[in-house]
Amino acid sequence: EPEVTQTPSHQVTQMGQEVILRCVPISNHLYFYWYRQILGQKVEFLVSFYNNEISEKSEIFDDQFSVERPDGSNFTLKIRSTKLEDSAMYFCASSRQGPVNEQFFGPGTRLTVL
Amino acid sequence: AQSVSQHNHHVILSEAASLELGCNYSYGGTVNLFWYVQYPGQHLQLLLKYFSGDPLVKGIKGFEAEFIKSKFSFNLRKPSVQWSDTAEYFCAVNSDGGSQGNLIFGKGTKLSVKP
Numbered sequence: 619e620p621e622v623t624q625t626p627s628h629q630v631t632q633m634g635q636e637v638i639l640r641c642v643p644i645s646n647h648l649y650f651y652w653y654r655q656i657l658g659q660k661v662e663f664l665v666s667f668y669n670n671e672i673s674e675k676s677e678i679f680d681d682q683f684s685v686e687r688p689d690g691s692n693f694t695l696k697i698r699s700t701k702l703e704d705s706a707m708y709f710c711a712s713s714r715q716g717p718v719n720e721q722f723f724g725p726g727t728r729l730t731v732l
Numbered sequence: 733a734q735s736v737s738q739h740n741h742h743v744i745l746s747e748a749a750s751l752e753l754g755c756n757y758s759y760g761g762t763v764n765l766f767w768y769v770q771y772p773g774q775h776l777q778l779l780l781k782y783f784s785g786d787p788l789v790k791g792i793k794g795f796e797a798e799f800i801k802s803k804f805s806f807n808l809r810k811p812s813v814q815w816s817d818t819a820e821y822f823c824a825v826n827s828d829g830g831s832q833g834n835l836i837f838g839k840g841t842k843l844s845v846k847p
Contacts, residue, residue: 622775651834661776661822661837674834709776716833718764718783723776 620644622724630730639695641710651711700731734759738838753808755823765806766824815847
């Protein structure tokens with residue numbers, strides 16, 4: 619069964635450093651998403667991506683964040699200058715179509731900012 | 733703004749007990765409703781979803797949920813839980829209104845089933 623994969627599973631970085639979180643969505647999916655979950659809090663939407671551009675983004679997704687689909691298979695989330703409060707679990711998801719379709723989630727990347 | 737409330741933070745049951753997890757959402761328009769489950773060490777996976785039609789939806793592993801529009805609720809039920817149902821359960825909502833389907837999640841309910 620196809621699945622969404624994410625690398626790395628755990629990333630530790632120093633405050634102020636740039637990190638890139640990688641995701642490989644399911645191959646015939648068209649919609650891609652990033653969510654994050656700070657420990658003990660809700661899973662929060664960050665950004666959705668369709669047709670090679672951002673469709674929607676939340677208030678969390680400020681200028682420090684960017685997304686890219688560099689090669690037709692990977693979908694990356696870059697945090698330009700990490701802050702302590704960026705420590706969270708980051709989930710990538712993909713779906714074949716829009717709102718009415720199931721989103722398939724990856725296993726997540728745990729980001730720890732020291 | 734849309735929001736989702738899950739009132740139970742942690743539920744502990746014995747095997748064969750019945751389960752009902754509450755979920756209420758706040759949104760005035762047409763919504764799609766989901767329950768996701770996260771088993772220990774695994775990723776989020778879909779249990780069931782409601783888009784339209786019969787408000788009683790059946791999902792995998794014997795779970796079902798009922799959409800009650802007047803109460804803005806989408807409670808998850810299972811008549812007899814098993815130890816393997818130990819997991820965290822997330823209610824989520826999105827809307828058709830011009831969005832690309834980004835999900836709004838509740839805080840999650842941790843279910844522990846004692847053998």
